[in-house]
Structures are given as structure tokens and as C-alpha cells.
Amino acid sequence: MMYILRRIILLITTILLVSMITFGVFQILPGDPVRTMLGTEADPTQIENLRSELGLDRPLYAQYVDWMKGLLTGQLGDSIRFSMPVKDLLFDRLPVTMSLAGITLLIVLLISLPLGMFAARRQNKISDVSLSTVTQIGMAVPSFWLGMMLILYVGLQFSFFKISGYIPWTQSVAGALSTLLLPALTIAIPQIAINFRYVRTAILEQVQLDYVRTIRSKGMSEQNVMYKHVLKNSMIPILTVFGLIMAEVVAGTIIVEQVFSLPGVGQLLITAISNRDFPLVQGIVMYITVAVVMINFIVDILYSVLDPRIRLR
Amino acid sequence: MKLRNGGLMLLTFMMAFIISACSSNGEKVPTSSNSSNGQTTADVPQEIVVRVNDDPDFLDPHKATASISYQMIMNLFEGLMAPETDGSLKEGLAESYEISEDGLTYTFKIRQGVKFHNGDDLTMDDIQYSFDRLMGKNGGEKMSNNFDNVASTEASDASTFVIQLKEPNSNFLYSLTARQSAIIPKSNDGKHNENPIGTGPFAFVKYAPGTNLELKKNEQYWQEGLPYLNKVTFNFQSDDQAAIMSLMANEVDLTSVPWHRVGEVESSYNLSHQNNNSSLIITFNETKAPFDNVKVRQAINYAISKSDIIDSVFAGYAVPLGSNMSPAMGDFQKKGLESMYERDVEKAKALLAEAGYPDGFKTKITVSSHNDIYSNIAQIAVANLQEIGIDVEIEVVEWGIWLDRVYFGRDYEMTTIDLTGRASAYEVLNDYISTNDGENFFLFKNEEYDKIMADVLKETDQAKQIDYYHRAQEILAEQATAVYIADYQIVWGSDKQVTGLKSYPFWFHDMSEVKFSN
Numbered sequence: 051m052m053y054i055l056r057r058i059i060l061l062i063t064t065i066l067l068v069s070m071i072t073f074g075v076f077q078i079l080p081g082d083p084v085r086t087m088l089g090t091e092a093d094p095t096q097i098e099n100l101r102s103e104l105g106l107d108r109p110l111y112a113q114y115v116d117w118m119k120g121l122l123t124g125q126l127g128d129s130i131r132f133s134m135p136v137k138d139l140l141f142d143r144l145p146v147t148m149s150l151a152g153i154t155l156l157i158v159l160l161i162s163l164p165l166g167m168f169a170a171r172r173q174n175k176i177s178d179v180s181l182s183t184v185t186q187i188g189m190a191v192p193s194f195w196l197g198m199m200l201i202l203y204v205g206l207q208f209s210f211f212k213i214s215g216y217i218p219w220t221q222s223v224a225g226a227l228s229t230l231l232l233p234a235l236t237i238a239i240p241q242i243a244i245n246f247r248y249v250r251t252a253i254l255e256q257v258q259l260d261y262v263r264t265i266r267s268k269g270m271s272e273q274n275v276m277y278k279h280v281l282k283n284s285m286i287p288i289l290t291v292f293g294l295i296m297a298e299v300v301a302g303t304i305i306v307e308q309v310f311s312l313p314g315v316g317q318l319l320i321t322a323i324s325n326r327d328f329p330l331v332q333g334i335v336m337y338i339t340v341a342v343v344m345i346n347f348i349v350d351i352l353y354s355v356l357d358p359r360i361r362l363r
Numbered sequence: 364m365k366l367r368n369g370g371l372m373l374l375t376f377m378m379a380f381i382i383s384a385c386s387s388n389g390e391k392v393p394t395s396s397n398s399s400n401g402q403t404t405a406d407v408p409q410e411i412v413v414r415v416n417d418d419p420d421f422l423d424p425h426k427a428t429a430s431i432s433y434q435m436i437m438n439l440f441e442g443l444m445a446p447e448t449d450g451s452l453k454e455g456l457a458e459s460y461e462i463s464e465d466g467l468t469y470t471f472k473i474r475q476g477v478k479f480h481n482g483d484d485l486t487m488d489d490i491q492y493s494f495d496r497l498m499g500k501n502g503g504e505k506m507s508n509n510f511d512n513v514a515s516t517e518a519s520d521a522s523t524f525v526i527q528l529k530e531p532n533s534n535f536l537y538s539l540t541a542r543q544s545a546i547i548p549k550s551n552d553g554k555h556n557e558n559p560i561g562t563g564p565f566a567f568v569k570y571a572p573g574t575n576l577e578l579k580k581n582e583q584y585w586q587e588g589l590p591y592l593n594k595v596t597f598n599f600q601s602d603d604q605a606a607i608m609s610l611m612a613n614e615v616d617l618t619s620v621p622w623h624r625v626g627e628v629e630s631s632y633n634l635s636h637q638n639n640n641s642s643l644i645i646t647f648n649e650t651k652a653p654f655d656n657v658k659v660r661q662a663i664n665y666a667i668s669k670s671d672i673i674d675s676v677f678a679g680y681a682v683p684l685g686s687n688m689s690p691a692m693g694d695f696q697k698k699g700l701e702s703m704y705e706r707d708v709e710k711a712k713a714l715l716a717e718a719g720y721p722d723g724f725k726t727k728i729t730v731s732s733h734n735d736i737y738s739n740i741a742q743i744a745v746a747n748l749q750e751i752g753i754d755v756e757i758e759v760v761e762w763g764i765w766l767d768r769v770y771f772g773r774d775y776e777m778t779t780i781d782l783t784g785r786a787s788a789y790e791v792l793n794d795y796i797s798t799n800d801g802e803n804f805f806l807f808k809n810e811e812y813d814k815i816m817a818d819v820l821k822e823t824d825q826a827k828q829i830d831y832y833h834r835a836q837e838i839l840a841e842q843a844t845a846v847y848i849a850d851y852q853i854v855w856g857s858d859k860q861v862t863g864l865k866s867y868p869f870w871f872h873d874m875s876e877v878k879f880s881n
Contacts, residue, residue: 081763082771087420090770091783092428093508100426132572133421133556139572201524201608214600214609215574311600311609313574319416321573326763 127329136333147314166249188243197309224233237302252284414618423555424545440545466531480566487518492549532706591878622678638691638786640868646845658718660843664704665711681849686836689850696790724753731765
């Protein structure tokens with residue numbers, strides 16, 4: 051109970067701090083939302099009208115206080131660029147980014163875990179060394195380039211894949227996958243490379259421990275040794291890395307959504323920043339903050355599930 | 364036991380993946396044939412997907428100002444007058460019009476039987492409402508400065524609309540197209556942005572921010588037989604390189620093609636070149652030394668090679684300019700000015716020396732990052748100017764910052780930008796340049812020029828107007844107001860079956876006559 055309470059307090063202070071920092075950055079950033087939106091052809095009347103309509107003629111701290119008041123009552127305000135509630139824009143795009151992140155994590159898990167175990171069991175053999183080399187390259191590849199290459203050599207060759215846009219799950223499951231698999235793979239490949247290395251090291255460390263020799267000598271099959279004991283015990287360090295990878299994936303969606311023209315939260319964030327759309331940026335930053343805090347929360351809980359000696363306090 | 368279940372879980376997941384991936388291929392065939400259930404020919408698509416760079420700023424035609432918006436929403440709305448592809452005007456919602464001798468009274472005969480997308484008839488009330496809304500007479504705020512010169516608007520009978528001006532203005536008709544004064548229904552007041560309604564060939568269906576804008580055929584369109592397509596979707600995709608791949612993957616039917624990639628699509632797609640009618644310039648803050656000295660500006664003009672820029676940035680797809688006016692504007696353009704400053708390094712050096720800078724000087728060029736062309740142009744200019752001793756530093760800033768600092772703040776030394784095309788010669792020359800205009804961000808000041816721009820509005824004879832415009836262009840060239848580089852072409856790549864695309868001297872994806880044919 052105390053633990054959850056402490057978590058909630060932490061979440062609130064994080065949100066407060068993050069929103070204040072975003073606000074501070076907006077104070078310093080040059081650029082004006084109304085001018086950016088209307089471009090060079092706006093006449094001064096139009097600029098003034100829009101500015102007063104949006105309440106942008108008030109000092110920024112007043113806008114911040116209003117925004118904060120709104121947040122306390124569950125309102126995120128209206129986007130400047132899209133003249134729509136921030137909440138609607140965000141909820142429209144959340145499914146895209148969440149699905150993308152989910153599929154990415156699944157791919158990372160499905161590939162890096164078995165691969166890491168495989169390499170660990172063949173330590174220093176050719177298959178292990180070559181896997182390590184390949185993953186080294188995988189880590190070094192920038193994701194926008196990888197995305198472009200996947201579009202060129204996979205997306206354009208197989209008509210199943212869509213290289214831009216998004217089809218909702220509710221409309222067609224296959225359609226959603228056709229739009230999400232390539233971007234997910236783009237984010238996943240470098241993360242697989244990283245996670246693979248951690249899994250391999252964690253398992254190698256475990257295998258050397260005394261208890262492994264003991265259970266082997268009592269005649270347990272290699273299969274059971276690996277899955278039942280070694281993998282489970284190496285999950286703690288892997289989980290820590292996985293928490294970090296989740297944060298990386300959330301960040302990775304920002305670039306990849308741009309490359310694949312996926313209408314997700316990341317793309318929205320870029321539009322919001324370049325348009326100086328203060329309410330929208332704040333709204334998205336709130337979402338990312340909550341997401342990251344939640345991920346850490348889940349990871350903490352999982353620790354205690356994996357190792358009952360760890361107690362949440 | 365637990366772990367074995369885990370393994371099973373993984374397997375089921377993978378199976379689910381594989382099954383759904385396979386089944387999709389089966390599903391795809393019926394959906395694609397489904398989409399072409401047009402009433403005319405069964406096997407020709409009745410829907411088009413057009414890629415544009417960005418979201419519209421507003422769907423409300425009176426609120427929108429960004430040219431990207433009009434590219435799309437001019438399919439929804441109409442004005443009393445309508446634009447023609449050659450830069451002239453034709454009748455739109457007005458069937459005919461008359462201008463009084465003194466140039467003050469405009470009388471429009473309004474087309475009968477025109478319906479809005481919601482089925483309501485177009486009435487004089489709606490026209491009155493639209494102008495009142497623009498001029499801020501509905502109690503709201505004024506929405507445009509275009510109608511400051513209007514003394515009164517009035518419907519004299521059920522099909523006649525009269526506009527009285529305070530002073531004659533030969534350019535006034537140009538403010539009556541859908542771009543400046545779309546006619547919108549009074550009954551939709553307060554909802555023009557969420558649910559735009561007009562009289563145009565296509566009707567609004569749905570706007571998904573960051574994704575697309577969907578339009579459908581206006582079945583009751585007053586022009587018999589138009590439009591052909593059942594559905595038009597504008598997809599927003601900011602990345603040019605990704606867009607061309609979407610074209611190759613048949614996800615869009617029409618997109619602009621980056622100049623250097625024309626070769627890749629030439630054989631399998633139709634390409635059309637559109638003179639953008641914009642004028643790409645390198646300009647200066649003309650109140651700051653040394654750019655206040657005409658000789659310095661001329662020296663820079665002699666030093667910069669237009670052909671280098673045209674070849675390397677636009678792969679040749681550009682027409683050199685000598686003033687703001689592009690050949691796209693036909694007779695309004697004064698020919699020959701583009702060769703006034705042929706590249707001549709010696710002459711440039713001599714001019715610099717005369718101006719008192721024999722060893723050149725140091726300066727800075729501020730360019731926006733929203734499109735690569737600006738920094739590419741700046742790099743060539745820097746190399747060119749180095750040869751005459753001018754040392755230029757490139758500063759790349761975000762579009763919002765460029766607008767704030769350079770365009771509105773006028774706090775800069777040199778910059779490069781393209782001035783958006785306008786439908787009227789008057790606007791091309793007046794906007795951004797004359798001191799009458801608030802957009803004059805290079806702070807050019809020339810009395811003769813300002814006088815011409817004031818006088819031409821009082822001139823009703825078109826031949827004489829053209830003389831005025833020609834002289835104005837000469838002044839711009841003589842004064843080296845800017846380095847007028849080129850009007851670059853937009854290369855449109857489209858599906859081989861697409862026909863009926865029209866190109867205007869400004870950005871407008873007119874879909875009214877577009878269709879697919881075999």
C-alpha cells in the first residue's frame with residue numbers, strides 16, 4: 051500500500067517537474083505558433099484575430115496556470131495547430147504508437163531471448179562469434195536508414211506491406227499488421243542486438259554458478275536446466291535492460307513514424323514542436339512521462355514476481 | 364510446467380502472426396476490386412489519392428491562409444469568380460458581371476439552381492453573409508484586409524449582387540475567387556471549420572489530423588457531368604523521398620517528385636511539369652549596410668550563377684528569372700531581364716570596389732530548414748560570393764524561427780526563399796516588395812516603384828496596365844532588389860491512367876476534371 055502511494059506521489063512530482071521544464075523551454079524557444087501556422091501570406095488582421103481567439107495574447111505564465119488548472123480537472127485544452135481538443139488528437143494516435151511499441155517489444159523478445167540462449171550454449175564457437183559480429187553491426191545501424199532500406203527491399207517487393215499510413219485493427223487485423231510490421235522491425239533490430247548481448251552474458255554468468263552443476267549432477271535434463279533454472283535466474287538483469295529498451299522503443303517510434311508516415315504520437319510530437327503548439331506538446335509530454343513511469347512501475351513489480359526475496363517497499 | 368506453457372504461448376503468437384499474414388493476401392483481392400464499384404466503367408478506378416506535404420491550417424476558407432490549405436480546399440468552395448490556368452479569371456458562381464465606367468460598381472448576375480453540399484439552395488443571403496463575415500459585419504471580427512476598399516455590398520434582387528468600392532481597383536476581381544472570398548452557407552455558421560460546406564465539385568467527408576482529408580463527389584454540382592471521380596483523398600506525407608516510394612508502391616496516385624529522382628519514375632509514370640509561378644530569390648535586408656548600396660547588390664547579382672543553382676539544386680527543372688514575375692504569367696512578364704546580370708566576376712569585383720568594399724566583407728545568410736533547397740542554394744551562393752571576396756556564413760534555422768526573425772522581425776542580413784505564386788500580376792509585384800505592403804521583408808524602398816503600384820490600380824485598360832507592370836519589373840532588375848534566381852518547376856508524377864490534371868499559376872490540385880482512363 052505504502053509502495054503504491056509512494057509511486058503515485060512520484061508520478062505527480064515527475065509530471066509537475068516535466069511540465070515546468072517544457073514550459074521553461076517554451077519560454078526560451080523563438081518562434082510563434084500563429085505565424086508558423088498561417089505562414090507568410092497571413093495578413094495582420096488574421097494573425098491578431100487568431101491570437102486573441104486562442105488566448106495567446108496573454109502572458110505565457112497565465113497560459114501555463116490555465117493549462118495546469120485544466121490538467122487538475124482532467125482537461126488538456128485545445129491544440130493550436132489543429133483547433134481540436136488535445137485529448138482527441140492524443141487518443142486518435144495512441145493506438146498506433148501503442149501497437150507499434152507492442153509489436154516491437156514482442157519481436158525483440160521472440161528473437162533476442164532464444165538467440166541469446168543459443169549463443170550462450172555455444173560460447174566461443176563459430177555460431178556464437180558470428181552472431182556477436184552481426185549484432186554489433188545491428189547496433190550501429192541508424193534506424194531511419196534501416197527504415198528506408200526495409201521500404202526499398204521489403205516494402206516495395208512484397209505487396210502485402212504498406213509503406214505509409216495506418217490501417218486500424220478494428221478495420222482489418224492483417225491491414226494493421228501490413229502497416230506496422232516493417233516499422234516495428236526497424237525499431238526492433240538495434241534493440242534485438244542490444245538485448246541479445248545482455249541475455250547471452252546473463253546466461254553465461256548463471257551457467258558458471260554452483261547450483262547449475264548440482265542440478266546437472268542430480269540428472270536433470272539440459273532442457274530443464276536451461277529453461278527452468280538458468281533462464282529464470284538470469285531474468286533479473288535482463289528485465290532491467292528490458293525496462294530501458296521499452297523507453298528506447300517509445301523514443302524510437304518518433305523517428306520511425308516519420309519515415310513510414312504513421313500517424314502516431316511521435317509524428318504528432320514533431321508537428322507540435324515545430325508549430326510551437328504549447329498545449330499539444332504538454333499533452334504529449336504528459337503521455338510519455340506517464341508511460342515511462344508506468345513501465346518502471348511494472349518492471350518493479352515483475353522483480354518481486356521473479357525473485358520473491360525482493361520486496362516492494 | 365509453467366515454462367512449457369510459456370513456450371506454447373510463444374508458439375501460438377508466432378502462429379497467429381503467420382496465419383494473419385497469409386490470410387491477408389487472400390483478403391486483399393476482393394477489397395481492391397470492391398473499391399472500384401463506380402457507376403460508369405467497372406474496371407477504371409473512381410478514387411484518387413493525392414499526396415500533399417502537410418495538413419491544412421484551417422478548413423474554414425475564410426480562416427485559412429496557408430497555400431497548402433487552398434491546394435486542397437478549393438475543391439470544396441467557389442467564389443463569384445474562378446481562376447483559370449493561364450492566370451486570368453472566369454465566371455464562377457456569378458454567371459456574368461458588369462463594371463461601371465468609374466470602376467466603382469461591380470454588378471454580378473448570380474447563377475441559378477446552385478446547391479450547397481448540404482442540399483440547400485445558394486441564396487443571396489448566403490453571399491451577403493459570406494462578405495459580411497469577411498468584413499467583420501456579422502458582429503465578429505474582420506477576417507481579411509482584402510475588402511477594406513469595399514463601401515457596400517447588396518443584393519438588388521434575387522439574382523443580382525452589387526459591390527460598391529470606395530476607390531477604383533483594377534485588381535479587385537481577383538479577390539472574388541474561392542481563395543479570398545469563398546461563398547459559404549449562412550446556415551452553417553459557427554461550424555465552417557469542423558464541417559465545411561461549399562458549392563464546389565467535391566464535398567467534405569472527414570479530416571483526420573496528420574493522416575488525410577477525404578472528399579466525395581458533389582452529385583448536385585452545377586457544371587453538368589462534373590466531377591468524374593467519386594472520391595478524392597489527400598494524404599499528408601511530409602517526406603518527399605518517402606512519398607515517391609508510396610507512388611511506386613501504388614499507395615498514392617499523384618505526388619510531386621524530387622528533381623533528382625525523376626529518372627527513377629520517368630518510364631512507368633506520367634510526369635507533368637508545372638511552372639510554380641513562385642520566384643526563388645536570395646535577398647538582403649536593404650536598410651543594413653552594405654546592402655543599402657545598390658552597387659553591392661548588383662555585384663552580388665553578377666557573382667551568383669543562376670545556372671549553377673538551377674543545375675545542381677533543381678536538376679535543370681527551373682526557368683531563370685530577372686524579376687519577381689515568372690514566364691507562367693504570360694504577357695505580364697517583361698522578357699529579357701533574366702540575362703541582365705550574366706555571371707561576371709571581374710565586373711562584380713569592380714562594382715564592389717566602387718561601392719567601397721575592394722576587399723569584400725563578411726556577412727551571414729539565414730535559411731529555413733523546412734526544405735533542403737534553401738540550404739543547398741545557400742551553399743552555392745557562398746562558393747560564388749567567395750570568389751569576389753564576400754565571406755558568407757550559413758545559418759540554418761527552423762521555419763518558425765525563420766518566420767519570426769527574418770520574415771516578421773526583419774533581423775537578418777541575407778536570406779533565400781521562394782515567394783509564393785499569386786494569380787494576379789499586381790499581387791506578384793506588390794506583395795513582399797512595395798512599401799505599401801506589410802510583407803516587404805527586404806525593406807526595399809523606391810518611390811517610382813510605389814507610385815507605379817498605386818497608379819496601376821486606377822488604370823482600367825489592360826495594355827496600359829501591362830506597361831506599368833513591365834516598368835516595375837525593370838526597376839526591380841535595375842535596383843538589384845534581390846538576386847532573382849529562378850521559377851522552379853514542380854514535377855508531378857502520376858499514375859499512367861490519370862488524365863485531366865490542370866496546372867494553375869499557383870498551388871491548386873483541381874480535381875474537378877480528373878479521371879482514370881485506360
